[in-house]
Amino acid sequence: MHACPNDCILYRKEYEDSTNCPTCDISRWKEGKNSILKEGVPAKVVWYFPPIPRFKRMFQSHETAKSLTWHAARKSIDGQMSHPADFPSWKLLDDKWPEFGNEPRNLRLALSFDGFNPHSSLSSRYSCWPVILVTYNLPPWLCMKRKFMMLTLLISGPKQPGNDIDVCLEPLIDDLKSLWVLIRGVYDAHNGEYFTLRAALMWTINDFPAYGNLSGCVVKGYKACPICGDDTPSHRLKNGHKICYIGHRKWLPINHPYRRQRAAFNGKPEYGIPPEPLTGEEVLHMVENGDRVCWKKKSIFFDLEYWKSLPVRHALDVMHIEKNICDSIIGTLLEIPGKNKDGIAARLDLLNMGVKTDLQPQYGERRTRLPPGPWNLSRAEKREVCNSLFFLWYEGP
Template identity: 40%
Template sequence: MGDDRKAMYDGWSRTGEHTMEWARIANAFMTQAFASGCTVAKCPCKNCKNRLRQYRHEIQVHLCKDGFMPEYLVWHEHGELEHASESDGNDDEDRMDEMIADVGREYEKESPPEEVQKFFRLLATSDEKVHEGTNVTVLQAVTRLMAMKSKYNFANNCYNGILKLIIDLLPSNHKMPKDLYQSKKILAGLGMNYEKIDACENNCMLFWKEHENDTHCMHCNASRYVEVVSDDGEQVTTKVSVKQLRYMPITPRLKRLYLSQETAKQMRWHSEGKRESEDKDIMVHPSDGAAWQALDRFDPEFAKDSRNVRLGLSTDGFTPFSTSNSPYSCWPVFIMPYNLPPNMCMKEGYIFLAAIIPGHKHPGKKINVFMQPLIEELKELWQGVKAYDSHKKCEFTLRAAYLYSIHDLLAYGIWAGWCVHGKLCCPICMADTDAIWLKYGKKVSFFDCHRRFLPSNHPERRDIQSFRKGRKVTKGPSRRLTSEQKMAWHEKLKESVEGGFEGYGKEHNWTHISFLWELPYAKPLLLPHNIDLMHQERNVAESIISMCFDFTGQTKDNLNARKDLADLCDRPGLEVRTNTSGNESRPRAPYCVKPEERKQIFSWLKTLKFPDRYAANIKRCVNLNTGKLNGLKSHDYHIMMERLVPVMFRGYFKPDLWKMLAELSYFYRQICAKEVSKKMMRQWEKEIVVLRW
């Protein structure tokens, strides 16, 4: 076929005097490209290079004027499927034109839903070129500029200035918008709008639905709008809201995933996709886990259609302004569709920003107030909404369900409604805990609480010297409550006169009842809340490194810890010593390196080199003068914990201590792997109790 089509290039002329053979091949190409009855197709000219879709007459003009793109002897982008390469679903190019054409083909065959028709009517009106000398459309130019504004945090005036410079460089008949306002008007019709919902200053309520026209909070009587004092000394109420929730509905964006033919196909990967390993013991995707399968058993009809979406949720507070300014913490809420393959579901392009909870402080137990729009939308998605599948070219009922959330521990407590401070801080053990209060450390400790998780005949249960002195452990492991049992507990809670629930801090740590329990499918959720492994691994790595290097002011092995150790344990060699002058000191522990050994390790760290994009330049964080590690990020601790800790302490610690660190490092490597063995996880669940302590 390649030899037959050499005239595609040999027969084309810049002067327009193309050969008859070139014209025959060009006509054959046009017949092939529009054989399916579509109105637009990818243009293979030297300028478009199959990146843009054009109408039939436009492609003819482009080919006559510019000729075919190089090395396109096989028309794999235009129906010759036997030569087409399969997409891996990880293309970073702008796929908007493909999404338009995927659904646009169906206009002449059947009528899509009104919502889809409205979307494509908008795109059709916006599909005009910036000017006659370019193939870039106004919509493409504006979306790229707005993406740059978001990515690089352009100020509004900066965006207007850049746009003015671009306009000055364009011909006078250009179609570009003149400012940010006009740019937003173009993008507004894409259906990605967000709602501004006024909130009470004290987070008591949203001025929403039946309270949309209220001017004061129904609970605390705080004003909805900012009140100022006029020049006459009178108090004037403005129309500026004191606090606003930005909510971005997720239903239109879930529907939009199915408007792209390739993405619609990938959304069924969890059920129909091919895995590299056929071993049922290997987990590579959330669908391989028990939480996903429990939801499927709860509603077989939901599980039957692989297009139904399982959603993950994550939130945390961050300070958008400089830390030198007054403190301000806002909370973005992100949604992840887990139907997609492992290499796509956590990519930036498929993570939805659902809401931005305003500050100045974290929402605390009043987070339910801000989540009202989301919970209502989740309920609607469970019942189902109409959507259009461009891969199967049909309308279907799209359903979605919350699967679990991922947070750090503090956000976990806010989201779950369980306070993670105090003696009952563990959200798993809950009231069934053996935590103790440290007299000198002034904090709660879970020291020696692990032995209850050992087998009943384990010898360490009867050890009265290695752990808390004189203490044997006969108690069994704490019982993990199911979602149904937690909901039953909630029904028994009684509100206290002072606020909160009776028995708080003694019988339980419930601060509020999470909105998630309102979902009709809350009972089968096995893991409604989860701790982010990144935060947990960083905390463990930071504690180990600061303790082993004995960093002053950072190590948890301080004087107060040694004093508590004297009260709790039988380890006289580690107790605080007092000299004749009354000064207290700590004997060097066997898990701390000496100053000269620390210098040797730091000198070795200075020589380390990693492959590109594997790790940061850790040697920049090593300060040989102060003997400390400065500026390590979460990913740096990830590399240190899983790769460097077993190496850098080998030979400096006794074999049994080094082996414990090496096994802990191996444990984190296993649970952070792309493929996880269920059998190995069950084994680690038993061994980590001994290993960690």
């Protein structure tokens, strides 16, 4: 599908025969040398791969059709969250829409969205954005296999769509609406019968910036916490030139000793209580009534009938939470060049905040010395940490 270079519209439906964008008036066609338009050559393309025909083909395989009802036939239910079928979102769909939950062949989906550089060159600024659907009806050893990860959209570059991703998602949302109503005449090869297929999108999985693009939540600046909102405890570092968020202790139990420790944190005790996350109905009410201090737009996912009722609508992927934070902690403990977060700027910021003033830099004639902090390890301790990490990597999980 042809798209506006500024991501204003897709040239479909009422705009199918248009040659200029009705919003920004930019031509649909690519501009060549001497500003000559190459008529017939689109300036930007969005590739859409409809998921409904592929869902039908999944049920035409006897083995795959049987696996798609694994969640209803499994016997090992031990009270642990080992599959999305154990999650509240899954059970909510069953309870609120029993006609949907009573058919185990109805599909539960997740959507993932991120950018990558197709040219394998770190110096290139070209960014291509795929949108992938995952089917959770399958057992855990199959649902994340490449065979069942369904590419539905491929948004060409060179620029990322950003907050205008909703325009590119329009055809997928239309198909998800159809899947929620019903798709007739789907053949189940395992049971040898035709049935009516329905599907629901349970949540999206992204990194934090992509989460902001899809949900419409502000993820930068002083109000970047999607849970705290207007009450986000933020502080701009004068030397580090970044914004830090220092109110994390309020999520600890009310009698936790860390709440009373002053010197180890920001010099103040913590008596606050954690805020309650906003429900989908509350978010929808805020964005529709113009209360957009912490929201940039109304997400296109609210066009789905069930979206506002889901307790979890967006999830953050594991890599950016666990791996990157672990890299920063290990880089600081082992003082790895380029990975160490403890430097002169960090010590000066601690001094400006009145925290750990005994660790301020000591300026000499030839170089600046940083007094060792409680997180600094000796050479023997660093060797022990490296040996432990090597052992974990060698043995595997």
